[in-house]
Structure formats: C-alpha cells, structure tokens
Amino acid sequence: MSDDLIECEGHGQQRPAFVCQHLAETQPDDEPIGFHWNCEGGDxxxxxxxxxxxxxxxxxxxxxYFEENFVVICRMCFVEMAAVNDVSLQEIEQAEKAAAS
Ligand SMILES: [Zn+2]
Ligand SMILES: [Zn+2]
Structure with missing residues (x-):
C-alpha cells in the first residue's frame, strides 16, 4: 500500500487510486463503459x-499495458466514479480493510 498522498483539485490531499485512462476521461459524466475494480495490495x-x-x-x-493506460486519481474521485457504476463506498471500504489485514 502506498502512503503517499496526492493533491486533488476537488478533494485536497487524498490517497491515490489507479484507473485506466478511459475511465478517467469518461466517468462519472458519460455512459458507463464497465468498471472492474479491486484493492489487491491495498491500492x-x-x-x-x-x-x-x-x-x-x-x-x-x-x-x-498498465504503464501506458493507467493514470493516478485521488481516492475520492475513485469513490465517485465507483458510485455511478453501482459500487458503494461501503464495498470499497470493506475491500480496503480486507487488503490491510
Ligand atoms: Zn480502459
Ligand atoms: Zn479527487
């Protein structure tokens, strides 16, 4: 798990999360394009x-492929993206807890 915080324009200092650039460009504003997520390793x-x-x-x-196609966003941006794709904050927090233990 990375402890470094990143600075988000909208959310201030947050833990980083990683999404593909396609999600970064389209969510949460555009049509869903799939949202496959995990928290393996705590990220x-x-x-x-x-x-x-x-x-x-x-x-x-x-x-x-990961290096070419993924970008860092803040955890709260990830949570917002997840929410429009029917993934609740609760599910995310559970996955984080499971990864941390
Ligand atoms: Zn993608
Ligand atoms: Zn953010």
Whole structure:
C-alpha cells in the first residue's frame, strides 16, 4: 500500500487510486463503459471493459499495458466514479480493510 498522498483539485490531499485512462476521461459524466475494480495490495484500481479484455487468464494486465493506460486519481474521485457504476463506498471500504489485514 502506498502512503503517499496526492493533491486533488476537488478533494485536497487524498490517497491515490489507479484507473485506466478511459475511465478517467469518461466517468462519472458519460455512459458507463464497465468498471472492474479491486484493492489487491491495498491500492484501489479499476479499469473499463476494453482493458479487462487485455487481462491475462489470471486476471492481471501486463505491466507495460498498465504503464501506458493507467493514470493516478485521488481516492475520492475513485469513490465517485465507483458510485455511478453501482459500487458503494461501503464495498470499497470493506475491500480496503480486507487488503490491510
Ligand atoms: Zn480502459
Ligand atoms: Zn479527487
């Protein structure tokens, strides 16, 4: 888990989260494009349907694909994106707790 905080224009200092650039560009304002998320290793991460198709059989995206297509956003921005995709804050907090224990 990364302890470094990032500065978000809208939310101030927050923990970072990672999303694919397609989600970053479209959510929460545009039509849903899929929201596949996890909190493995303690970092929140989400990607769209197209990116999910790039994942290998074990569900992981190749490192270079990740580096090219993912951006850092703040945790609260992630929560807002998740909310419009029917993922509740409660679910996210549970996943964070599970990852931390
Ligand atoms: Zn994507
Ligand atoms: Zn934010």
């Amino acid at each position: 929140l991460l989400a990607n769209c349907d197209d990116c999910e198709a790039e994942a290998s059989d074990d569900g992981f995206l190749p490192d270079d």
